[in-house]
Amino acid sequence: MLPLPSAQQLRYLIALSELRHFGRAAAACAVTQSTLSAGIMALERQLDATLLDRTVGKKVVFTPLGHEIALKARQALAALEAVPQMAAAARAPLTGPMRLGIIPTIGPFFIPQAVGTLREHFPRLLLSITEDTTEHLLEKLALGQLDMLILAMPCLCDGTETRPLWQDPFRVIMPQDHPFAAMKTVPVDRLSEQRLVMMEDGHCLREQTLAICRQGPNRNGSEGESDATFTAMSLHSMAEMVELGLGIAIMPALAIDGGVLDGRRIVARPLTGGPAWRTIGLAWRPRSPRTTDFQTLTSTLATLAPPPHPADRNRQDAIAHS
Structure with a gap:
């Protein structure tokens, strides 16, 4: 039986494929750059395959095979992470850890009421929150480090499923x-x-x-x-x-x-x-096993929409009758 790569090795490979920079990939995986490099080299030895083209200097360039394996690694890691998530969702919806990312121009003004509402409706949901720019949050979502994002749209959210709030x-x-x-x-x-x-x-x-x-x-x-x-x-x-x-x-x-x-x-x-x-909305990975949870959260958080200001209501009425 062929030896299987570890989940950590897959994370290293995916992070490097997403970020194309050893330092940023190592930071995203919360390890040193030398640890990540050693992990990638160990994976190459294990597979007896060259995943990176090291003849191009300091640039991160994947070989054609390395590119294909990185794609498969992303699918494999998503499937692996889905196993405990599916089990948790089956036991009780909206319980257990939920890693939420939010951008700085929304976070300070929305987190207090959002956290209070989620605690009231879903007391067994263990929420953790990361505040960062849209680009970095999307990277962390793709790498499986976050479960759901609160973003301002339009944004370059390709590769995610999104739902507007207001x-x-x-x-x-x-x-x-x-x-x-x-x-x-x-x-x-x-x-x-x-x-x-x-x-x-x-x-x-x-x-x-x-x-x-x-x-x-x-x-x-x-x-x-x-x-x-x-x-x-x-x-x-x-x-x-x-x-x-x-x-x-x-x-x-x-x-x-x-x-x-x-x-x-x-x-x-x-x-x-x-x-x-701007449109404030949610984003998550497509086909996530927690999609039903995220849709429920969309409905709950949408109730926090502030009432429209008179000027905005008048503007919308003028557009509707123009």
Whole structure:
């Protein structure tokens, strides 16, 4: 009988295939780079096969056979992990560990009420939470390190099954003495006139902000991308920069309602003239044995949707009757 690879060896191979970087793959597997490299080499010896092309320097390049084996490894590990999950789901739905990932522009404003609701409805669910950027959460989901994600869509969520919860409108925030503060709503085509404070690269809110700006007229051929000299790592930092007069910013209503602007000399106004919202939703691996659990969680978490603001309700009514 041929010796079978271990689950850990499969995880190493899958992580390297997903991330194409030994350091990042090792970090994703919570091991040292030397441990991961040794594990891959041991797997090659065990299979008597060359999985990586080591003639190309430091780049991670899989051989054709290595690529095929990595695909099979992903299927095999998913099937292996499904065995205890199926048994647990059969014993009692929505019990036991549930590893949840959430992005930073949602987490602080949604986790408290979400955790309280889940504890109330599913007291035997053992929830753990990881906060990270969308890209990193999707990597961890693909590697089997997380079970379900709470994301802002649209996003590059290929390879996942998604369910929407609700639409979260965007607001433009500015200092109290800014000219826009005298307006009830701000047209999106006026944003290109302004300097924007945006989240740093890697946060989906940055891309969503740029998408809104592109709805307006181009400026200097820049596809509506304002010169963002100032970038923030969090929404609280963004609010502080706006209060200092460094620029205006686009911020989700969820965060504003969650108090991120409280005590600051900042005004928030709705946007008009184009789609200006994100969709908060869930994502999980397709064909997961816990799909029924995730669908139940979708229905439960959707009840936490805040009531629509009057400005958004009026906008939706205008769109419906146009």
